[in-house]
Amino acid sequence: MTIGIIAAMAEELEILLKDLVLDEKRKKANMAFHKGKLYGKDVVAVVCGIGKVNSAICTQILASEYNVDKVINVGVAGGIGKEIYPGDIVVAENLVQHDMDTTAFGDKMGQIPRLSTFDFKCDEEMINLAKKACEEISEINSFTGRIVSGDQFVANIEKIKWLEKEFGAISCEMEGASIAQVCYLNSIPFVVIRSISDNANNGAHMDYEKFTPIAVKNSTRILNKMLNLM
Secondary structure: OOOEEEEEHHHHHHHHHOEEEEEEEEEEOEEOOOOOOOEEEEEEEEEEEHHHHHHHHHHHHHHOOOOEEEEEEEEEEEEOOOOOOOOEEEEEEEEEOOOOOOHHHHHHHHOOOOOOOOOOEEOOHHHHEEEHHHHHOOOOEEEEEEEHHHHHHHHOOOHHHHHHHHHHHHHHHHHHHHHHHHHHHHHOOOOEEEEEEEHHHHHEOOHHHHHHHHHHHHHHHHHHHHHHHO
């Protein structure tokens, strides 16, 4: 079994790469794909870059070129739920692209036209493994629910409240739902695990720079535990 691990930014993957026993490094679409052993598992780890197009291209390469069996997306995200604070972990149950808007044709906001699903559901077994990994690190609070993605860095409190009301989202970021869509189209089980760096909905909106390193460390710890459980 080979697991694809995707992060959007180099700082989200650098801790993992230090532990990776590298077999091969190849560059495709200006992305470096690191193939090797991580905590005893066969993985291909890659920094995809920020945004939905980058992450979709990256995921398809993992599917087509590396034939990965599972995909895990890790990194940081913004909190939406008022009870979620920087450093907390959010495990996605499903994902929606919040900036997809064909409502003029009668579609729901977030619905991708002519696709038979509204949200992209994470693999139940992988969700349970991630939750179990979270439980083993008692000092980190964890939540499960819907993550929404869009090509926007959302810092506006009104937009955050809208994402909560419109989609029931507990977190937002810029890649997860496009990774999820590509996995869905390729029938690859996946899960998205994000650590919270900021949350304007409860006053933590000015702490992104401060909390990002903590969020990266926490999501890496969860992935370590999860891979050991797989």
